[in-house]
Amino acid sequence: MLREKRGVSLSTLARTAGVGKATLSALENGLRNPTLETLYAITAQLGVPLAAVLSGPATTPTVQGATVTATLLESFTDTDASYELYRLRVRPGAEQLSPAHQAGVTEHVTVFSGMLRAGPADAPATATAGGHLRWTSDVPHVYAALGDEEVAASLLLRYPRR
Template sequence: MGGPGESVRDVLAANLRRARIERGLSLSELSRRSKIGKATLSQLEAGAGNPTIETVFSLSRALEVPISDLLDRQLPFGPTVVRGAEVEVLRGAAVDLRPLHGIEVDGAIVEVYDQRVRPGARQDSLGHVGIEHTVVQAGRLGVRVGDQEVELGPGDYIGFDALRPHGYVALDGPVRSVLLLQYGSDQRLRHADPHAPGPGGNG
């Protein structure tokens, strides 16, 4: 997600504007839905600011689109190799996410993330589109979904509807896990030819 010379903010800037326009939303309306200030949204669309996990998930929820529709660039043909150490980290209150790849089948998509949960804080989400899957690799992870709480250890899995409020907390030291976000084809934005003229213009 993002290519050579492209930062998360560069890719987000282009995709956020495209998603907002495709949804027919003004900056003011998107600000109302996402609870993100209009000035901040304007900065994000200009490629400025410092997007966090909370910001990107709020935009995903408000626009009703997958995270990858906001963070992906078009991938080239051929084998795709992603070096985790070279991926820009998206940081939140307690989680570091490294977006690795999006697997698309018949318009549906599964996003793959390296997820690391830092101890000492909780990562909460009000909910967003998609089905969330987490597989713990190392450490003990506390997961809250609605009013239910479970503890997971290495090799354990949890899946749930991500529209429900949920949160993660590292219980006794850092946690490494794989996060998968699954979206149906009806939750994707239309992906038009990026070289085609835009509405009412010549590209």
Template structure:
């Protein structure tokens, strides 16, 4: 009887491949040989080789032993890096009197991180729609003055001020006599 295609092997999962690549990268960054890493983690070289190739299915205890040997948090082995290098976004003009919202960057790796530029004209109030449960909204004021934050605890902010608050509750932004330019970062947990 012929063996099933693929010789009965499971395909390499993207998670296993990502974890394996992270183990290899961190080991190399520390200048450790595979033999030294295996010894410190209490693993065989063959097991470490399989894990680094993304072909293993390590237990939490194995990942913990590797993290201890590398002197890093275990979460560093599980985090997926999505950094594509430097990102440049040129500024764009805003129409006078309009609220302008621009998504500058979105990153997903355990949390969804979005960076927006918000420009609000003078004498304007914007009601913030509550975001997903667990979202934290971070404001960094570039220019102007604004009263912003949760409806029950707003803050008066000026250039250089930063405010972080629970974005899953009602919130608002209110300008006075001048326009405001704000960088807004939304950090939301990714539900699976």
């Protein structure tokens, strides 16, 4: 974790960033849905751009303790599109349904471990380690972990220039 790599304690960061220790603790364990204000207070104190710590598709509890989380690793822009690269983590048994997004956005998923079923809600596909899935996100789509192993994957979102 970023804070630990900096060698700063939770208590210290909470104090210098001006947020409660309860807040910081809860955020690090993914059991809260932070406000932009607290997020900025923390990133500013760490000397890191806001985008560096954004968790993407909000952690959505579906079944008891079964969640899907996405963490933004990097975002960049080239001449005709911008991209966001997430690390995806799907707990065993977890299943998440995302509503349709604006047309033109493409999702690319590469599975590192576990078995992932994902894609358009009416025609999801399955991939295991090394596999790749791609779809356009203008229809509702799902993510689900098959089997009892946690799924690790990368998720690349491509937003065309407009």
